[in-house]
Amino acid sequence: MTEMTAERREAADWFRTLRDRITTAFEALEDRGPGDQPSGRFEVTPTERAGNGGGGIMSVMRGGRVFEKVGVNWSEVHGTLQPRAQAAMAARGVPGMKDDPRFWASGISLVAHMQNPHSPAVHMNTRMFWTPGAWWFGGGADLNPCLEYAEDTAHFHATLQDACAPHDASYYARFKAWADEYFFIPHRGRARGVGGIFYDDLNTGDWRADFAFTRAVGEAFLPAFLPLAEARMTHDWDEADKDAQLIHRGLYAEYNLVYDRGTKFGLETGHNADAVLMSLPPLAKWV
Template identity: 75%
Template sequence: MAPDPFDARKAAASAWFATLRDRIVAAFEALEPEARFAVTPTTRSGPAGEDHGGGRMSVLRGGRVFEKVGVNISTVWGSLAPPAQRAMAARGVPGIEADPRFWASGISLVAHMTNPHTPAVHMNTRMFWTPGAWWFGGGADLNPCIEYPEDTAHFHAALKAACDAHDPGYYARFKAWADEYFFIPHRSRARGVGGIFYDDLNTGDWEADFAFTRAVGEAFLPAFLPVTERRLGTPASARDRDCQLIHRGLYAEYNLVYDRGTKFGLETGHNADAVLMSLPPLAKWP
């Protein structure tokens, strides 16, 4: 059987996500005097127990900076379960109704901070392949419970620079998409102060789309670390902590009810702990 012409591209994407994971984990651990990531292998098995890939779940808890942060990578494959297959068909993925095979690789990060003045953050980038299509997706968004306009401006400026280097129309388009995607309908409010979000990115030029996805990943640390370092020593009151826990409730609601990645991970049988890594360690509802 002739090799899949996409095999080399899949391998390159999977290797990149692992490299980005290592860089982010090292940068986060450099902020922590004692806490370190616990790394757990994850697996995805087929109906008969066959190997369908997996990844690494890396979680740091109880740090001076990070109350809980997870940085996960995975590369999985197999056949889509009927609910996921129907969802892909509804999105117009060519041929997915006749052939449910898929391959997916990516990195997913969520950080819930110790200091209420330091914003929570989310970032992910991924590549998805089916026999009839391929695409990239991802983005990042900032989730403060106490907003500082200069932090929001810095975060967005870093993402805009990454977008502008590839297409001058990307930032406005993907910012608007994030504003729509990270909105909580039942609360009639946004989850945070936005960022960028994109999906189904296939311009026909795989190299260009992969380069843009790498740029989004590379922009994350310059976008987030200065904001984190700026707020580390800000005094926090009991009222600030209460505000933080209530805001985390919004985050949990969104991820459990609306997040596309959460739904896909659970529907395709990936490790549930890895899929639900994004949930905060503590939350509160008024």
């Protein structure tokens, strides 16, 4: 397995560019949002891995017209996996991981919690992972409304399906089923939202093709989500709607803290805890 220096640099740069495009689009949506309060803006903070290599950019907007809290983070990290993380990767069958714990990873991670309860929360990430014995891509996007609109769900899924279709006719059905399984909360016996797509360990042997698909997933996010956020941001709501939103956020927090693979990996590899946990909602409720 080569060091793949050029490919790693290309992927990391593209993930950062996608982060820039999304934050710009979100701030523009804030400017069109309801109310007379100042438009929300991202607070940008560089991050580092304590005692390890690399870092990233944590971008968080709080208390906006449209977004109650949204994080769009980019990272590029490298180093040596801790024994528990190394063992987990070896158990997944990552080639060479038992003998060489070096790794490199880059990607973008996004979670948006909205002011209006009728506007769906959303998650998206894309990433590349490299070890001396293997490389792969992963990612996806899923919609998390507390008050579901069938037409919003249909639009979100159709946009992702259109992104998958040129790359492999089987991808959408496979990765939709994977999302349904992955974003399920066993102790509640229910999904955390209305799904989307999720994939991991994608290595067909053609790095260029797999990277092109991962770019397509990232590029589909804004067309899939922005029209929904814009359509719902002025919808009338009452305290019962807000209560439903806060209860649903409790489910989201439970999932991310108990089951999410990315949360576990970020904390176990020493990445900035605030960046890893930016996915948590600003307010939540349990009954």
